[in-house]
Amino acid sequence: MSDAFFKYVSLKETLFSKLSYDENGRLLLGNVIVLIVPRRIFSTVQKSISDILGDGCAALVMYNAGYSIGYDVLSKVIEKFSNDIRSAFEFFMTILTTRGWGELKIVEFDTDKNTYRVQVRSSYGEDLKPSRRAVCHFIRGLLTGSLQCLTDSRGKDVKLYSRETKCVAKGDPYCEFLIAEVKKFAKIT
Numbered sequence: 001m002s003d004a005f006f007k008y009v010s011l012k013e014t015l016f017s018k019l020s021y022d023e024n025g026r027l028l029l030g031n032v033i034v035l036i037v038p039r040r041i042f043s044t045v046q047k048s049i050s051d052i053l054g055d056g057c058a059a060l061v062m063y064n065a066g067y068s069i070g071y072d073v074l075s076k077v078i079e080k081f082s083n084d085i086r087s088a089f090e091f092f093m094t095i096l097t098t099r100g101w102g103e104l105k106i107v108e109f110d111t112d113k114n115t116y117r118v119q120v121r122s123s124y125g126e127d128l129k130p131s132r133r134a135v136c137h138f139i140r141g142l143l144t145g146s147l148q149c150l151t152d153s154r155g156k157d158v159k160l161y162s163r164e165t166k167c168v169a170k171g172d173p174y175c176e177f178l179i180a181e182v183k184k185f186a187k188i189t
């Protein structure tokens with residue numbers, strides 16, 4: 001993993017030295033209650049929603065959950081970055097990478113065109129192979145929600161949409177997400 005991912009917070013600092021238990025046996029990372037579970041448990045939750053309610057419903061549920069979390073996290077940290085929205089987003093990517101969501105890399109970050117592209121290696125989509133469709137709806141939600149928060153923070157009246165254009169679950173070497181205004185998608189379909 002590249003050192004660039006630890007620009008803001010070191011793995012040692014964020015994870016190992018901050019784990020503790022409170023007096024009632026809850027596991028804490030800093031002052032946040034956490035669970036440590038195999039990644040396949042998360043993937044199995046998505047698969048169960050998909051099996052029972054269908055792929056479309058699973059996509060909506062997981063995307064919406066990720067979107068809410070991404071938006072909320074950025075709304076809490078943005079002030080620390082003095083409106084440097086790229087740094088705020090890189091910080092969020094570092095958190096996701098160190099927490100095991102995959103190795104995230106910015107491919108495009110164009111605030112003028114409201115167009116963003118992010119690659120993710122080793123995502124939880126590996127657990128959902130084989131698939132004919134992209135499956136990393138939760139990560140897509142995290143990225144879209146966080147970027148929507150940053151867009152809103154600049155006072156822009158822009159709604160962002162997203163698509164996972166490559167996914168490891170359908171045989172691509174990595175996952176790739178395009179987050180942009182709806183008109184951008186009209187051009188690529």
Ligand SMILES: [Zn+2]
Pocket residue numbers: 123125134135136164166167168169174175176
């Ligand atoms: Zn994927």
